[in-house]
Amino acid sequence: MTTNETSPNGTLTKDSSPEDNTPIVELRDTGKSYGNIRALHGVNLAVRSGQVTCVLGDNGAGKSTLIKIISGLHQHTEGELLVDGSPVHFGTPREALDAGIATVYQDLATVPLMPVWRNFFLGSEMTKGPWPVRRLDIEKMKQTADAELRNMGIVLDDLDQPIGTLSGGQRQSVAIARAVYFGARVLILDEPTAALGVKQSGVVLKYIAAARDKGLGVIFITHNPHHAYMVGDHFSVLRLGTMELSAARSEVSLEELTNHMAGGAELAALKHELAQVRGVDVEELPEAEDLQAPVATTPEGTKP
Numbered sequence: 001m002t003t004n005e006t007s008p009n010g011t012l013t014k015d016s017s018p019e020d021n022t023p024i025v026e027l028r029d030t031g032k033s034y035g036n037i038r039a040l041h042g043v044n045l046a047v048r049s050g051q052v053t054c055v056l057g058d059n060g061a062g063k064s065t066l067i068k069i070i071s072g073l074h075q076h077t078e079g080e081l082l083v084d085g086s087p088v089h090f091g092t093p094r095e096a097l098d099a100g101i102a103t104v105y106q107d108l109a110t111v112p113l114m115p116v117w118r119n120f121f122l123g124s125e126m127t128k129g130p131w132p133v134r135r136l137d138i139e140k141m142k143q144t145a146d147a148e149l150r151n152m153g154i155v156l157d158d159l160d161q162p163i164g165t166l167s168g169g170q171r172q173s174v175a176i177a178r179a180v181y182f183g184a185r186v187l188i189l190d191e192p193t194a195a196l197g198v199k200q201s202g203v204v205l206k207y208i209a210a211a212r213d214k215g216l217g218v219i220f221i222t223h224n225p226h227h228a229y230m231v232g233d234h235f236s237v238l239r240l241g242t243m244e245l246s247a248a249r250s251e252v253s254l255e256e257l258t259n260h261m262a263g264g265a266e267l268a269a270l271k272h273e274l275a276q277v278r279g280v281d282v283e284e285l286p287e288a289e290d291l292q293a294p295v296a297t298t299p300e301g302t303k304p
């Protein structure tokens with residue numbers, strides 16, 4: 001693993017001074033047990049300004065556990081969590097947020113029937129007037145939300161529309177713009193493209209790149225090696241709670257990343273198992289080396 005690679009947008013180069021290169025967030029041999037279940041063990045990860053760090057892994061690999069540690073929801077039980085080079089233990093998500101670490105969860109924690117601008121300021125509303133007659137500064141919030149969304153290249157027709165009427169990709173984009181506006185230094189996105197189609201995923205990837213270009217360190221959690229490779233500077237693959245791969249972009253190709261995700265040996269075992277099932281033509285299944293992405297096959301000719 002290199003610690004000083006060049007990002008495609010050129011924010012970090014080999015000539016960067018050492019202090020520029022201190023990761024904003026770093027995990028060193030970090031682990032987490034829930035009682036006697038060890039969900040994560042020996043994880044090393046560095047998040048730097050202007051870079052996208054992708055965390056990949058199958059269901060149950062430990063991705064959510066990893067981001068819960070960084071976002072202050074859970075505490076690690078092994079190793080260290082460092083922010084700006086100093087070890088920390090976040091007691092609450094608020095402490096992580098105060099350190100500039102913002103997390104966008106998959107359910108987005110928005111109120112679907114409230115307007116876009118209202119969701120943009122949810123929990124941090126702008127007010128005006130002296131106490132005790134302070135009231136919401138609706139005009140200012142609308143103007144600011146509009147300016148900030150445009151600043152990220154997000155143009156919505158009407159900020160008064162309920163956020164629930166936006167597409168999944170647009171909602172993710174608003175959440176990203178919100179984190180940028182509220183001064184996040186690290187943005188954690190938990191599978192932001194998982195429920196989206198190709199075009200919508202592209203939209204979200206574009207705003208991930210926009211956040212990176214604004215100097216944020218982005219942690220992008222995904223199952224999809226293609227999405228990861230489109231924006232990633234560094235790739236970490238988790239398997240059963242440990243880190244199976246940690247590589248800079250220059251050290252790994254999309255094909256290698258896909259194979260790590262698909263698990264060549266597991267695919268061979270699955271093929272062997274499926275060969276016992278009537279109606280499944282295993283010859284139709286891809287070889288590990290041809291594999292583009294995890295494939296779900298519907299066996300033809302099998303009728304209930």
Ligand SMILES: Nc1ncnc2c1ncn2[C@@H]1O[C@H](COP(=O)(O)OP(=O)(O)OP(=O)(O)O)[C@@H](O)[C@H]1O
Pocket residue numbers: 034037038039057058059060061062063064065066
């Ligand atoms: N609160 C908890 N108590 C006990 N075990 C847990 C808890 N949270 C997670 N685990 C276990 O830790 C392991 C990793 O879970 P985690 O949710 O981090 O995986 P993941 O990679 O996010 O999976 P997915 O892709 O399904 O979201 C799993 O075996 C899970 O059952």
Ligand SMILES: [Mg+2]
Pocket residue numbers: 063064065
């Ligand atoms: Mg998860």
